[in-house]
Every structure is written in structure tokens, then in C-alpha cells.
Amino acid sequence: MKILLLEDNISLAEIIKEMFKEKGLNVDWFEDGEEALYNITNGYDCFILDINVPSLDGLNLLKEIRSRDKTTPAIIISSNIEFETIKKAYNTGCNDFLKKPFYIYELECKVDLLCNKEEEIIFCNNISYNLKEEILYDKNKNSIKLTQKEKRLLTLLCKTPNIAVSLDAIEQYVWEGEIVGISGIRSLIKRIRSKVCKEFIQTDNYGYKLITKK
Known part of the structure; x- marks a missing residue:
């Protein structure tokens, strides 16, 4: 936290x-x-x-x-x-x-x-992400491996579901101020999309947002 x-x-x-x-x-x-x-x-x-x-x-x-x-x-x-x-x-x-x-x-x-309230975001195929534990689960509640940066980005997007997070905010939070550019962010987004279903993370001119079921 x-x-x-x-x-x-x-x-x-x-x-x-x-x-x-x-x-x-x-x-x-x-x-x-x-x-x-x-x-x-x-x-x-x-x-x-x-x-x-x-x-x-x-x-x-x-x-x-x-x-x-x-x-x-x-x-x-x-x-x-x-x-x-x-x-x-x-x-x-x-x-x-x-x-x-x-x-x-x-x-x-x-x-x-x-x-410290347990929050869970549900994706397709009953894949879920527990914000408190920062663990991604499959439909059988087995954990899906995430890198530290994947956890940080997924947590950031889950905190404001359906609201776009700017590229600058993503860079600041995930890389803690290190300049990585749009290509680095896109690469990380691509990896997360492969684990939670592509349609749940959308992009616009401002940044990225998480679309959730609830």
C-alpha cells in the first residue's frame, strides 16, 4: 500500500x-x-x-x-x-x-x-484480481504469475475502474519516475492484456483505463 x-x-x-x-x-x-x-x-x-x-x-x-x-x-x-x-x-x-x-x-x-478492505476485480472467464493481496487468480483460484511491474500497473488501473489513467501517472507509479516512454508502457500493457483478457484494458488519447464488470 x-x-x-x-x-x-x-x-x-x-x-x-x-x-x-x-x-x-x-x-x-x-x-x-x-x-x-x-x-x-x-x-x-x-x-x-x-x-x-x-x-x-x-x-x-x-x-x-x-x-x-x-x-x-x-x-x-x-x-x-x-x-x-x-x-x-x-x-x-x-x-x-x-x-x-x-x-x-x-x-x-x-x-x-x-x-484494508479486501477488494476483488472480476475479469472474463472468472479471472479475478485481489487488490489487497495483489494476486491474480484464474477461475479455479490458482494464482497467475505477475511481475512486480505488472502488479503495480494492474493495481493502479484497478483503483480507478472505468476512468483513464494518464501515461505520465503510469510512468510515475510503475517506474517510480524513470522515463521509459510510450513503447515501454505499451509493452507492459500487452503482457497484462494477455492475462486478463484484452478487451478489459482500453486506450484513448489520454492513457489507459480498466473496464470492469462491476
């Missing part, structure tokens, strides 16, 4: 990163809201946002996130506990609001509750 953390308190951010690292999760940490905004399409499973940070505050960043992504869980962490601020956070689209100071265990529990 991949988390975007927006927090300008270095000590707190390091504690949060270490806690999630011990759980085997990846955390991309940003101190600046504008920098975080540039990266929000990189296939995150959860957003943890402080409000009072440089350049672009957490609530305005959340507004930008929700204009593109209505479903990925978002948790606001803030020492601003005024009722109007909390109300605005929920109205903007946060799933939970954690008041500072808090126990790290509280944040861990909230992320577990919001993000």
Missing part, C-alpha cells in the same frame, strides 16, 4: 513514516502542499494531510484530490480543532479528522479501517 503524507513537522513525519515502514507500507512525504499536488495522481491508497503547511494548505489540496478522485481515503491531521474547520474538512471530502496531538496508534488504526 502506498500513502501520501503532507506534514511540515519533520519530527512527526519521521515517526509516521517509520511506523508505516514497519508495517511494510510505502510513504511519500511532502512538507509543501504545491509539491504534494504535483504528485497526487501517482496511485496512492491513502492521503494523510496536515492543514497548515507551506504554499497550499491541506484542505485546498484535498479539494484538488476530490476533483479527480472521489474514493481514495483521506485523513486530515491538524491542531486546528475549531468546529468550522472540522466541518469544512468533512464537507471537502475527508474520511476522518484526527486532532493533534494524537497517539500514533490512533492513526495506524484509522488507516487500517479505511484502507
Whole structure:
């Protein structure tokens, strides 16, 4: 699982990163809201946002996130506990609001509750992909071998079914910023199509999208 953390308190951010690292999760940490905004399409499973940070505050960043992504869980962490601020956070689209100071265990529990839901995408011939396990199964529930990059791309597409993911976002998420170009992406898409049925992954001028049964 991949988390975007927006927090300008270095000590707190390091504690949060270490806690999630011990759980085997990846955390991309940003101190600046504008920098975080540039990266929000990189296939995150959860957003943890402080409000009072440089350049672009957490609530305005959340507004930008929700204009593109209505479903990925978002948790606001803030020492601003005024009722109007909390109300605005929920109205903007946060799933939970954690008041500072808090126990790290509280944040861990909230992320577990919001993000660790078993999800399954069904393809043709009862082939299915479990997002939590990142395992592709055939109709008899035998696992189908996937490379690490195939897993990352399939997971990225499954997170936003029926919505196109840009080529830039695919390159950022799967290759972590390494420039591979359209030929590298097409080659990876071709391999995945051979395993989940070609018609389930469609392309347009923007990028690729996964077409699902549900």
C-alpha cells in the first residue's frame, strides 16, 4: 500500500513514516502542499494531510484530490480543532479528522479501517484480481504469475475502474519516475492484456483505463 503524507513537522513525519515502514507500507512525504499536488495522481491508497503547511494548505489540496478522485481515503491531521474547520474538512471530502496531538496508534488504526478492505476485480472467464493481496487468480483460484511491474500497473488501473489513467501517472507509479516512454508502457500493457483478457484494458488519447464488470 502506498500513502501520501503532507506534514511540515519533520519530527512527526519521521515517526509516521517509520511506523508505516514497519508495517511494510510505502510513504511519500511532502512538507509543501504545491509539491504534494504535483504528485497526487501517482496511485496512492491513502492521503494523510496536515492543514497548515507551506504554499497550499491541506484542505485546498484535498479539494484538488476530490476533483479527480472521489474514493481514495483521506485523513486530515491538524491542531486546528475549531468546529468550522472540522466541518469544512468533512464537507471537502475527508474520511476522518484526527486532532493533534494524537497517539500514533490512533492513526495506524484509522488507516487500517479505511484502507484494508479486501477488494476483488472480476475479469472474463472468472479471472479475478485481489487488490489487497495483489494476486491474480484464474477461475479455479490458482494464482497467475505477475511481475512486480505488472502488479503495480494492474493495481493502479484497478483503483480507478472505468476512468483513464494518464501515461505520465503510469510512468510515475510503475517506474517510480524513470522515463521509459510510450513503447515501454505499451509493452507492459500487452503482457497484462494477455492475462486478463484484452478487451478489459482500453486506450484513448489520454492513457489507459480498466473496464470492469462491476
